[in-house]
Amino acid sequence: xxxxxxxxxxxxxxxxxxxxxxxxxxxxxxxxxxxxxxxxxxxxxxxxxxxxxxxxxxxxxxxxxxxxxxxxxxxxxxxxxxxxxxxxxxxxxxxxxxxxxxxxxxxxxxxxxxxxxxxxxxxxxxxxxxxxxxxxxxxxxxxxxxxxxxxxxxxxxxxxxxxxxxxxxxxxxxxxxxxxxxxxxxxxxxxxxxxxxxxxxxxxxxxxxxxxxxxxx
Numbered sequence: 001x002x003x004x005x006x007x008x009x010x011x012x013x014x015x016x017x018x019x020x021x022x023x024x025x026x027x028x029x030x031x032x033x034x035x036x037x038x039x040x041x042x043x044x045x046x047x048x049x050x051x052x053x054x055x056x057x058x059x060x061x062x063x064x065x066x067x068x069x070x071x072x073x074x075x076x077x078x079x080x081x082x083x084x085x086x087x088x089x090x091x092x093x094x095x096x097x098x099x100x101x102x103x104x105x106x107x108x109x110x111x112x113x114x115x116x117x118x119x120x121x122x123x124x125x126x127x128x129x130x131x132x133x134x135x136x137x138x139x140x141x142x143x144x145x146x147x148x149x150x151x152x153x154x155x156x157x158x159x160x161x162x163x164x165x166x167x168x169x170x171x172x173x174x175x176x177x178x179x180x181x182x183x184x185x186x187x188x189x190x191x192x193x194x195x196x197x198x199x200x201x202x203x204x205x206x207x208x209x210x211x212x213x214x215x216x217x
Contacts, residue, residue, distance in 0.1 A: 062088060109128060
């Protein structure tokens with residue numbers, strides 16, 4: 001399973017990269033705004049910096065909602081760096097844009113997926129990734145993991161190449177459960193990734209080893 005970090009914060013991206021397990025990055029307008037980045041040129045420059053840090057797929061989201069504007073903006077984003085994946089919303093014009101980019105050989109990430117039907121349309125249109133929003137479904141008392149299972153079954157049935165990129169990860173257990181049911185990728189804030197390192201028995205065992213080593217010295 002691939003590990004992407006969901007942030008626009010360069011220090012967090014570098015920290016995840018230094019772990020040696022990072023495969024890519026996802027961002028969105030909200031994450032850019034959180035870092036105080038605004039304006040088309042500033043955003044493009046930020047994507048370029050991220051691409052220089054991480055040698056993997058970097059999702060860059062279009063801000064437009066019409067077909068023509070998404071095509072124009074997506075082509076500009078794709079021109080920034082070969083690793084850019086154009087992030088497209090799951091709307092009617094977005095599906096049309098997915099097909100266009102697929103035929104042009106430009107990678108895409110279809111975002112804001114909340115149903116198996118949406119994921120099926122995205123795969124039919126040739127999306128490289130689909131991003132089901134696990135945590136947001138959980139927030140409204142819907143089983144987000146069940147959605148990923150449904151998508152996995154459909155994609156396996158018809159051998160779609162589209163990868164399931166589990167998004168809106170809220171905890172280390174989300175990551176483990178996504179791995180168990182066959183998500184191809186998770187994109188997560190850094191704390192949830194680092195949470196996988198932690199176990200009280202590891203801490204206790206290490207403390208005991210250190211204490212015993214001191215007795216030997």
